[in-house]
Amino acid sequence: MRDVSIFGIGQTEVGEHWDKSLRHLAGEAVLAAMRDAGIDRADALYVGNMLSGELNGQEHLGALIADFVGLRGVEAVKVEAACGSGAAAVRMGYLAVASGLLDVVIVVGVEKMTDQKNDVTTAGLAMAADAEYEVINGISFVSLNALLMQRYMHEYGVRHEDFAGFPINAHKNAATNPYAMFRKPISLETFKRARMVAAPINLMDSSPVADGAAAVVLAPSDMARRFRSAPVRIIGSANATDALAVHDRQDPLFLSAAALSAQKAYHQARITPADVDFFELHDAFSITAALSLEAAGFAERGRGVYLAKDGEITLEGRIPICTLGGLKARGHPVGATGVYQIVEATLQLRHLAGPNQVKNARIGMTQNIGGSGATVITHILAAEG
Amino acid sequence: MAIPQNWRLQHQRYRLTGEVCHTCGAKLFPPRDVCPECAKPAYEPFQFAGKGEVYSFTVLSDAPAGYEAYEPYPVALVKLQEGPLVTAQLTDVDPQDVHIGMPVEMVTRKLTEEGEDGLIVYGYKFRPVLKAAANG
Numbered sequence: 001m002r003d004v005s006i007f008g009i010g011q012t013e014v015g016e017h018w019d020k021s022l023r024h025l026a027g028e029a030v031l032a033a034m035r036d037a038g039i040d041r042a043d044a045l046y047v048g049n050m051l052s053g054e055l056n057g058q059e060h061l062g063a064l065i066a067d068f069v070g071l072r073g074v075e076a077v078k079v080e081a082a083c084g085s086g087a088a089a090v091r092m093g094y095l096a097v098a099s100g101l102l103d104v105v106i107v108v109g110v111e112k113m114t115d116q117k118n119d120v121t122t123a124g125l126a127m128a129a130d131a132e133y134e135v136i137n138g139i140s141f142v143s144l145n146a147l148l149m150q151r152y153m154h155e156y157g158v159r160h161e162d163f164a165g166f167p168i169n170a171h172k173n174a175a176t177n178p179y180a181m182f183r184k185p186i187s188l189e190t191f192k193r194a195r196m197v198a199a200p201i202n203l204m205d206s207s208p209v210a211d212g213a214a215a216v217v218l219a220p221s222d223m224a225r226r227f228r229s230a231p232v233r234i235i236g237s238a239n240a241t242d243a244l245a246v247h248d249r250q251d252p253l254f255l256s257a258a259a260l261s262a263q264k265a266y267h268q269a270r271i272t273p274a275d276v277d278f279f280e281l282h283d284a285f286s287i288t289a290a291l292s293l294e295a296a297g298f299a300e301r302g303r304g305v306y307l308a309k310d311g312e313i314t315l316e317g318r319i320p321i322c323t324l325g326g327l328k329a330r331g332h333p334v335g336a337t338g339v340y341q342i343v344e345a346t347l348q349l350r351h352l353a354g355p356n357q358v359k360n361a362r363i364g365m366t367q368n369i370g371g372s373g374a375t376v377i378t379h380i381l382a383a384e385g
Numbered sequence: 386m387a388i389p390q391n392w393r394l395q396h397q398r399y400r401l402t403g404e405v406c407h408t409c410g411a412k413l414f415p416p417r418d419v420c421p422e423c424a425k426p427a428y429e430p431f432q433f434a435g436k437g438e439v440y441s442f443t444v445l446s447d448a449p450a451g452y453e454a455y456e457p458y459p460v461a462l463v464k465l466q467e468g469p470l471v472t473a474q475l476t477d478v479d480p481q482d483v484h485i486g487m488p489v490e491m492v493t494r495k496l497t498e499e500g501e502d503g504l505i506v507y508g509y510k511f512r513p514v515l516k517a518a519a520n521g
Binding site for chain 2: 118120126132134138139140143146148154199200246247
């Protein structure tokens with residue numbers, strides 16, 4: 001098996017892009033990544049996307065986007081794992097390059113969500129859950145996470161405002177990220193006053209629906225001379241699954257797929273959580289951030305929320321998370337998110353994260369979650385040289 | 386959901402029929418082909434009593450398409466007496482009165498209307514156990 005590195009990154013601003021279609025967003029990110037790597041061709045294009053069929057009336061994204069960016073002829077296919085589609089596509093690219101079958105693979109995550117009315121988007125997102133036993137009962141994706149948060153607060157005696165540190169940190173970091181959707185800090189008061197969406201989840205607990213695309217160029221680490229950018233090595237890559245429905249999990253408050261994929265990635269990278277300098281986790285909701293920190297080994301069960309409360313997740317803290325805004329404030333164009341996380345981790349490890357730079361960052365971890373925890377993809381990246 | 390898809394689920398929706406694992410005795414809802422506890426085949430139907438308690442709950446005010454007319458409505462994870470968790474709406478209750486641990490029982494209610502024809506989909510919801518029933 002060959003070592004794989006990231007040689008190029010590209011991203012669009014996250015937001016409501018009324019003037020750009022899905023293919024334009026994807027194209028912008030792919031072309032930026034190709035420019036960054038200094039390449040004009042590739043062996044394959046993998047597209048991470050969840051809802052193009054439902055929201056844009058468009059499937060078959062592999063061929064569509066490959067042709068659109070001037071790669072007509074290459075192998076191209078869409079990869080889908082709900083909100084985990086982006087990192088699942090990166091994982092497929094990693095497998096292809098590591099196996100020796102392909103050399104240069106471009107992975108793009110793209111989602112175009114704001115063309116539809118809210119109820120249509122909400123129904124689309126619910127497709128990540130079990131159609132026959134969850135969705136038919138009128139649940140939304142937010143409400144599934146609200147069920148987890150309510151139980152978490154009950155079981156561990158946590159107050160709602162104890163979660164405020166997650167969105168406050170995310171918004172603070174997004175304020176200085178030119179690609180972020182919400183470049184504005186929020187206060188504890190903003191959090192407390194926010195409109196309730198599905199109790200106890202309020203608007204400030206929730207990541208926004210958005211449009212965006214991000215892309216990476218992957219190639220064997222020993223081909224560094226063919227590219228012009230500073231490579232970042234993928235030293236761990238893992239995908240693990242759990243029951244699709246929350247009610248089918250052995251213990252709904254433990255994200256076992258997150259734990260399993262983190263353990264596999266740690267094992268491959270030969271590191272422990274203590275070696276991780278920053279963690280781009282999947283803060284779709286503030287409860288998800290707490291559960292992810294626990295599953296990935298940064299906090300005991302029921303204690304993840306206190307890392308936010310005690311300031312350990314800030315850029316200067318013990319384990320910085322969402323260093324460029326996370327899902328909450330950079331924005332969550334679902335199928336693109338996993339690739340944004342890897343683009344941002346690469347910026348940190350190239351030491352090009354500007355005011356958001358984590359000092360002396362050498363090892364970064366990303367974790368992208370599909371659905372309410374059924375598919376979880378973890379990557380561990382390391383600066384080279 | 387298409388009409389055949391709804392029709393296939395009639396036993397689960399109307400009677401809460403699940404399965405019991407032959408090998409380890411685990412009670413399963415929804416039914417499935419392989420027991421998640423012992424990984425052996427599970428095909429034997431099992432009739433759940435429809436009693437349980439609220440494990441967690443929330444109230445929806447941003448409903449998905451097809452459910453807006455019912456906003457706001459409470460949704461819960463219900464822990465059935467026989468073991469499994471079920472995702473379902475709560476009914477016949479003021480959302481303010483719902484609490485974790487509240488005893489509930491299954492009832493059959495309208496879930497939604499689908500498509501241009503307005504097909505009515507019925508299924509299980511859970512309501513607070515009635516006092517008289519609880520005593521009896």
